[in-house]
Amino acid sequence: MSNLGTVQIAWLALGAGGVSVIAVILAGIAVARANGWKRRYLRVFDDSSQTVEELVIKAQADAKIAVSNVDKILERIVSLEQKQEYNFDKLGLVRFNPFDDTGADLSFAMSILNDRGDGVVLTSLWGRDEVRVYAKPVQENESRYALSQEEKQALGLAASVRQGLRTETVGKRQRNK
DSSP states (O other): OTTSOHHHHHHHHHHHHHHHHHHHHHHHHHHHHHHHHHHHHHHHTTTOSSOHHHHHHHHHHHHHHHHHHHHHHHHHHHHHHHHHTTSOOEEEEEEEOOOTTOOSOOEEEEEEEOTTSOEEEEEEEEOSSOEEEEEEEEBTTBOSSOOOHHHHHHHHHHHTOSSEEEEEESSSOOOOO
16 A cells, blocks of 8 residues: 555545445435335235245135135026026016907006017906906917917017016007017
């Protein structure tokens, strides 16, 4: 060190101090980033006392249970869809006046079907002195019995809807179409 002059030593000390300041700044940045990672880690793992490995193993077990539950739910959905074909959920209703001497549409033809087109057509004829009710079976949207125009219309209404009730009045008024 004897061959270095005082000015050179001062510059060397100043450079070493600058490098030290840069090192302290970089260390501060590293500590801040590490604390950020630590906060994220604790947020993800809910300040748990478990290790990461234990949490991953638990997550895998939970995922296997969830997959098993989804498989069971899918089996139930397939079963319910198969049963749905046989549920009577298609309705068609036609109100009409079968007689000229009465003034109201109190008679009706109602078709009740399932997705396969099987079911029944119910017809009620209202008169002043009596009410008559007829039932005709339906298979694949057809009946082996002769159907009146109103019964055919009720059958067509029921066959044209997915679920619910469609009504129609023959003659003067139209409803809920």
